[in-house]
Amino acid sequence: MIVVENKPVEEILQMIAPYKKILIAGCYGCVTVCLAGGEKEVGLLASQIRMARSKEGNEIEVLEQTVERQCDKEYLLKFQDNAREVEAIVSLACGIGIQYLAEIYEPIPVYPGVNTQFLGANRDIGKWEEFCMACGECVLDKTGGICPIARCSKHLLNGPCGGSQYGKCEVSKDVDCGWHLIYERLKALGQLDKMAEFIPAKNWHRDKGPRKLVKEELTLERD
Amino acid sequence: MKEINPEKLKAGSNLEKVLVSGQFACTGEIGPPTYASFDVIDKHAEEMRGLVDSINFTDNQTAVVRLSSWAASVHLIQLGLEPNLQMVCRDRNRLAMQSDLLGAYALGVRNVLCLTGDHQAFGNHPGCKGVFDVDSVQLIHMLKRLRDDGCFECGAECKVPPKFFIGCAENPFGDPFEFRAIRLEKKIEAGADFVQTQCILDMERFELFMEKVRERGLHKRAYICAGIMPVKSPRMARYMQTGVPGMLVSEEFCQRLEKAEDPKAEAVEISVEYIKRCQQIEGVAGVHIMAVAWESIVPTIVKKAGLAPRPTF
Numbered sequence A: 001m002i003v004v005e006n007k008p009v010e011e012i013l014q015m016i017a018p019y020k021k022i023l024i025a026g027c028y029g030c031v032t033v034c035l036a037g038g039e040k041e042v043g044l045l046a047s048q049i050r051m052a053r054s055k056e057g058n059e060i061e062v063l064e065q066t067v068e069r070q071c072d073k074e075y076l077l078k079f080q081d082n083a084r085e086v087e088a089i090v091s092l093a094c095g096i097g098i099q100y101l102a103e104i105y106e107p108i109p110v111y112p113g114v115n116t117q118f119l120g121a122n123r124d125i126g127k128w129e130e131f132c133m134a135c136g137e138c139v140l141d142k143t144g145g146i147c148p149i150a151r152c153s154k155h156l157l158n159g160p161c162g163g164s165q166y167g168k169c170e171v172s173k174d175v176d177c178g179w180h181l182i183y184e185r186l187k188a189l190g191q192l193d194k195m196a197e198f199i200p201a202k203n204w205h206r207d208k209g210p211r212k213l214v215k216e217e218l219t220l221e222r223d
Numbered sequence B: 001m002k003e004i005n006p007e008k009l010k011a012g013s014n015l016e017k018v019l020v021s022g023q024f025a026c027t028g029e030i031g032p033p034t035y036a037s038f039d040v041i042d043k044h045a046e047e048m049r050g051l052v053d054s055i056n057f058t059d060n061q062t063a064v065v066r067l068s069s070w071a072a073s074v075h076l077i078q079l080g081l082e083p084n085l086q087m088v089c090r091d092r093n094r095l096a097m098q099s100d101l102l103g104a105y106a107l108g109v110r111n112v113l114c115l116t117g118d119h120q121a122f123g124n125h126p127g128c129k130g131v132f133d134v135d136s137v138q139l140i141h142m143l144k145r146l147r148d149d150g151c152f153e154c155g156a157e158c159k160v161p162p163k164f165f166i167g168c169a170e171n172p173f174g175d176p177f178e179f180r181a182i183r184l185e186k187k188i189e190a191g192a193d194f195v196q197t198q199c200i201l202d203m204e205r206f207e208l209f210m211e212k213v214r215e216r217g218l219h220k221r222a223y224i225c226a227g228i229m230p231v232k233s234p235r236m237a238r239y240m241q242t243g244v245p246g247m248l249v250s251e252e253f254c255q256r257l258e259k260a261e262d263p264k265a266e267a268v269e270i271s272v273e274y275i276k277r278c279q280q281i282e283g284v285a286g287v288h289i290m291a292v293a294w295e296s297i298v299p300t301i302v303k304k305a306g307l308a309p310r311p312t313f
């Protein structure tokens, strides 16, 4: 899922300083799972903002609404009534939701309430780890199901660099060396020979600008 | 000394000739300055003149901005010495790498050492975007194709391909240890002609590594030069033992420096001793002396180890 982190309230207060009435838009998707942008967090941020502004003697009206997903137009349209009423929106969805919301409700300004971090897995309560960078050309078949792009600090494709030691990355003793993990996994799978295979320079797939995916069969059905 | 067949040389560099002729190579290294002047390079180059076969120039070593490796290399050629241009994958994409190498070759550079590079988090611009478009194995492969097939990474023709003597590094002290020789094989397979190892501060581990190298016959497919580093202070040695990722420093090494009355003299002693031990190891074709921030000691070490004067062709 997409992992996000809440922006400091001070930063958000600065963004919305000129406004008297705003909407805080939440999302029940990934941001709810990582406890940063669901209904609860929308409520929390709303009350923090109200309190801060009333302390300044500069009251603000804050509406709250959360929808299934902000990366889908269908759900974004549910914000219609509230969006029409406010001067600005703060979205607690990932960067995708924030942009899509801004596009649909132009010219109402939409501000980010979170910092979108990475595509990760939930390791434990309150712990997420980056697993994939959506490179567009998956090589997990060659690396024992552990991603060398996301889990090696240098995105190396042909084995660990010289800084790998005791299973840790040269960047920090708190960071596992992705290639060490790959090595151990391939050993366990009896596929160590894959480590010796040369993986050629990667096509980073940004050659045609922002990526698009169109499934013809689906688009036809809808028409 | 073996006869050199000039037609069989890949690049014709002095370093290549020394190695092909079967003589024990000896190379030096200079970290370019963090300012816009060749002064220190001039100084150290003069000290090393006649005592090393070529001089490496590090490429923004430890991710700190320094005078560019190719500019230092070209300057060294103007002084009548031979450079070994280091290039890391951290700072350039394949476009910039190939472009810089075309230019360097046209200006006379013949040796290139391909490296991954330290992570940018270590340096003085930790927030910069690390490139790592290709990795070191892919960089070696790219250079070999350029030289031998006359084509760029994309497949397009290069009319006058740069004929480099291609080098790689290998770290016998990194993990997973069993993979290190395999990784070296990968680099040789990709096109590395010579190898410079990470500096040896743990001789036993290095000997073990060379065993694995010989098991795979790698010493017959590429020239392996052992990294030698004089470490002038016991504190530095301890720091390298505990604080530098990918380094192994033996307890004996640290203690010898700690017990020495004159650690600097002891550092020279150890370096000379290690060079002599390396000469005894089957498959070691030379040494690469990395006197980081102590370049001026190189002449003393080379002379004491009996490696001077250097062969000329």
Ligand code: SF4
Pocket (backbone or CB within 6 Å): A131, A132, A133, A134, A135, A136, A137, A138, A139, A140, A147, A148, A149, A150
């Ligand atoms: S290789 Fe890694 S970054 Fe690319 S798609 Fe697969 S998991 Fe994601």
Ligand code: SF4
Pocket (backbone or CB within 6 Å): A151, A152, A153, A154, A155, A156, A159, A160, A161, A162, A163, A164, A165, A168, A169, A170, A171, A176, A177, A178, A179, A180, B119
């Ligand atoms: S230590 Fe491991 S994870 Fe870190 S950059 Fe090197 S290979 Fe990648």
